[in-house]
Amino acid sequence: xxxxxxxxxxxxxxxxxxxxxxxxxxxxxxxxxxxxxxxxxxxxxxxxxxxxxxxxxxxxxxxxxxxxxxxxxxxxxxxxxxxxxxxxxxxxxxxxxxxxxxxxxxxxxxxxxxxxxxxxxxxxxxxxxxxxxxxxxxxxxxxxxxxxxxxxxxxxxxxxxxxxxxxxxxxxxxxxxxxxxxxxxxxxxxxxxxxxxxxxxxxxxxxxxxxxxxxxxxxxxxxxxxxxxxxxxxxxxxxxxxxxxxxxxxxxxxxxxxxxxxxxxxxxxxxxxxxxxxxxxxxxxxxxxxxxxx
Ligand code: NAP
Numbered sequence: 001x002x003x004x005x006x007x008x009x010x011x012x013x014x015x016x017x018x019x020x021x022x023x024x025x026x027x028x029x030x031x032x033x034x035x036x037x038x039x040x041x042x043x044x045x046x047x048x049x050x051x052x053x054x055x056x057x058x059x060x061x062x063x064x065x066x067x068x069x070x071x072x073x074x075x076x077x078x079x080x081x082x083x084x085x086x087x088x089x090x091x092x093x094x095x096x097x098x099x100x101x102x103x104x105x106x107x108x109x110x111x112x113x114x115x116x117x118x119x120x121x122x123x124x125x126x127x128x129x130x131x132x133x134x135x136x137x138x139x140x141x142x143x144x145x146x147x148x149x150x151x152x153x154x155x156x157x158x159x160x161x162x163x164x165x166x167x168x169x170x171x172x173x174x175x176x177x178x179x180x181x182x183x184x185x186x187x188x189x190x191x192x193x194x195x196x197x198x199x200x201x202x203x204x205x206x207x208x209x210x211x212x213x214x215x216x217x218x219x220x221x222x223x224x225x226x227x228x229x230x231x232x233x234x235x236x237x238x239x240x241x242x243x244x245x246x247x248x249x250x251x252x253x254x255x256x257x258x259x260x261x262x263x264x265x266x267x268x269x270x271x272x273x274x275x276x277x278x279x280x281x282x283x284x285x286x287x288x289x290x291x292x293x294x
Pocket of ligand 1: 112137139162209257260
């Protein structure tokens with residue numbers, strides 16, 4: 001991606017990430033690369049916010065004229081009470097990862113959901129009419145479950161180690177969309193789904209995350225034989241054990257780097273009121289790959 005020089009002067013606008021920890025983030029690469037490419041006078045920095053201080057952080061950012069913030073673990077829900085309004089989908093989910101400045105405060109958005117959708121579309125994956133298995137019931141799995149229901153999935157099964165958590169997510173999604181298409185199951189219960197049908201599987205647990213490269217939350221080959229497409233939300237390592245097992249059983253597999261890319265692009269677009277051209281998105285994707293040494 002060809003880049004302009006990034007300048008900092010009296011007009012520079014600031015965006016950033018609040019969370020704890022934030023030290024591992026790749027978001028500054030996404031936003032600063034886009035700003036440089038566009039010649040936009042904007043800089044993006046990480047802000048480590050200690051537990052219990054997220055309200056102060058949001059108030060302080062507004063006072064400092066910060067244009068926008070991303071929000072990461074553990075504040076995606078805790079930050080809600082400090083906002084001045086929420087986008088419809090974020091309100092349904094009860095979690096935000098992007099704050100956009102308004103006259104009175106910040107409005108919350110969830111670009112994990114829209115970013116995941118854009119990533120899936122760019123890989124040619126469809127959700128409408130699909131039968132989908134979601135592994136996990138944490139924050140990322142919730143975003144995936146809301147997305148699947150909102151895009152007309154035929155059936156969504158949420159499989160989680162802690163079945164009660166899966167039940168809670170299924171109930172919330174069904175209530176939000178007045179549907180009964182989402183069902184919770186224990187991790188091993190995929191065996192009850194019967195053979196013959198093929199599913200889209202979204203891997204949203206943290207099992208297999210670097211350095212545990214040889215682990216997948218389900219290790220039985222019979223599970224992977226049920227999968228036509230596996231989408232792992234993990235992007236480090238680049239090829240997860242889940243992906244390998246999907247491919248070995250004949251399915252196609254994708255990792256989470258494009259989700260990261262597009263959740264960032266969606267936030268950048270909201271802050272600046274622009275649309276990032278797809279060719280710039282793909283150039284930025286190559287920059288991220290380079291950064292990861294791939
Ligand atoms: P989270 O809220 O902490 O949820 C973790 C999930 O993993 C839970 O369902 C948990 O099950 C399950 N889990 C953890 N250890 C397990 C084990 N040993 N055996 C079985 N299940 C286990 O985390 P999250 O925020 O949802 O993130 C989940 C993954 O998605 C992470 O790897 C993260 O890197 C990735 N992610 C990627 C993006 C992206 O942009 N690509 C964005 C967000 C997240 P229990 O409920 O039973 O504890």
